[in-house]
Amino acid sequence: MAVLQKLKTMRKGLMPLLIVLGAIALFAILKMTKPAQPPVQVQQKVWPVTAMTVQAETLAPVISLYGTVESNALVTAAAPVAGVVASLPVKEGQAFQKGDPLVALAQADIELPYQIAKADVADTEAELRIQGLLYEANRKRLDKEKRVLKIKQDDVKRNGQLIKKDLVSKSTLDASKEAMVRQEYTVVGAQLAVEENKAKVAQLEARLEKAKANLAQAEINRERGNVIAPYDGRIAKVSVAEGDRVAANAAMVTFYGLDSLELRAKIPGFQLDKVYDAIEDGVTLAAELKLNGHAYKLPLKRLAGEATPSGLDAFFAVPATAKTARPGDLWQVNLYGQPVPNVMAVPYSALYGADRVYIVVDGQLKSVTIQNVGEVMVDGQVWAMVRGDLPDGAQVATTHLPNAVNGLKVSVVE
Template identity: 35%
Template sequence: MLRRLLPLLILALGVAAFLWLRATGPETASVTPEERRWRVETLSANLRPHAPALPLYGEITAPEMLTVTASLAGRIAERPVREGQRVARGERLVALDEADVRPPLEQAEAEVADREAQAENERVRHESDRETLAREQELVDNALRQLERTRSLVGRKLASQSDLDAARNELARARVTVATRERAITEHPARLRSLQAGLARARAMLAEARRDAERSRVDAPFDGTVTRIQVAPGDQVAAHSELLSFYPEKGLELRARIPHRHQAELINALARGERLQATSDGGARFVLDGLAGEGDPAGTEAIFRLEEGGEGLRPGSLLAVSLARPAVPDSLAVPYSSLYGNDALYLMDDSGRMRRLAVTHHGDVVRADGERWALVTGQSLADGDRVITTHLPNAMRGLRVEVGDDGNDDVSDGVDEARP
């Protein structure tokens, strides 16, 4: 009997122990589900004008580069400069041998002297012809009187017919001489003009020879740098051969291609008289002078004048610059982590929830530390708005967020205010 009741007794003791433990155990606190908050960083909006930066890549050119050529054929007597040397105004660059320069000059001088002598001879001859014509006219008058006397004598049978013919021949010869002299006097102006034209040609050739002689010795017309040397002392060169090139220290330009979508903006800014600057990492500063007269499907070249720095720049060098485009009013610079799809960002409202805002992306701005941020504008964007700068993969309207533990809820954009 006891054996049969023992299992029941054990079961009863177990149930009693369970009930006692349940009654004396701690009560379980009720759990209420709480919405998750995502930690983010924010930027306090401060709308002001910003100049978006346009990165460009261009070539340094020297529009005032001077190419020195040989004025005439000859031998190089001196070339005291070397490639890349900086020279001051008035310093000798290159000179031809004087033995090759003097003969053409002396020949031209001799030709002018000969032409002047011929013209003077023509004037003396003309004066002589005029004086001789008067005497020859007297001979004609004498021959005519002699003919009249001979006719009278022949009529009185005091002279023969041969005497009359001789008188007639003498008169004819005198008249021929007068006609020849008169023709020479008449032709004098034409002969004189021809000689004067020849003299003018000779004087022009002399001026050309003097010009070539002067250009055979080339001095630096300004402070600059020597480049493209193609000759050495002793070389024999032909006329108009290129000898070397020379460009001024000031006046370098940068030519960079501007995309079509930015051309109208830059042209309008120049028309308004705005001063657009481009800077390089090396500290060189350029000012936009204008656009080239021709373009191609890829864009049009912009011409930038070097204004400051650039001591190490050389024509032909490639240089990356950042052009400050016209300022965009009421704009905000934000890190690229703030953008969603390049046309939207999120704000943190007063209840700590995300609010989507459509914006327009105008390009980049460069911070003081060299980092590039996006420049945006939005119709509903206002001063004091808290822009969320942390990029959340699950970002959506109404998502609850909170500022991180560091309390950084006012990140500075680090961009200087653009000058209007």
């Protein structure tokens, strides 16, 4: 019994050990019989990019400018005299044609000063004629008084000779001398009257010239009191109303000619050399305007007389076909410069920094150094105009990759 009991005890102790050994054997069999896994191969990622084929050509650089429409002939019609506004057939912003009435003062207010000035001329002319007659009469009187004086002088001389011969008395000689002196005073008075007439004539002639000038001014004011359009244009501002009493020189209406409009835009300082070179070479520069679905050409008229540190103002002609143009409009235009040969146009997404692009060669990127020489307009978009070691027909990557390096594998997609 003791032996049997001992065998049972040993049997209970061996069971866990047999289970562990069986599990180890089963794990070893499974490990030896599992299928073999192929080795993992690490492959470089291929980046999809867009690309374009470039070709050297002659392109016109473009400068994007912002400017304001102005009028170089903004006219303000002022009242020539104080008066009442009798007629005002136009409104602010209204277009007019040459010969149309714009504003008129009351006829009495502009006619009365004209009639007064005209009467003043007539009155001065009459006084001048009277003074001329007086001058002529006094001149004749002076001539006669001088002849009488000559007689008196001869009488004194004769009596002086006779008294030496005791043919006349001394009292006779004294009487003749007294008569001669009185005649001399008479001649002086006549001479003074002639000189006075001369001065009055000169005074009246000056007054007549002044009266005629006032008459001419009154006639001009009479014409300016009725403002007639001198050309086709548009009303910019109306400062009075019909029935208003206005003072002399008070502004009534402001207008401008449709052909006086121009665009004032500032050309940046770093772009001025290109503009100067084109002008010196005789190239006619023009800006392109896109407005309300229409394209317009704005020729460069002139450059400003003074420059600023930020650039120089340029003035462009506004075509008459741009009928919606108004002073104060803000426009964006593209100024086309002198064509540049042997350059290529690429989008800005193709540029890395200021002097590098990548071309696709055998499915890999290759860095190429370029020079950015300006901007060019392509299908309504601004692209960079470059030159460098880009061969004709090269494929320039236009997708901007942050990790772009030489040798990076890429795949060109549409």
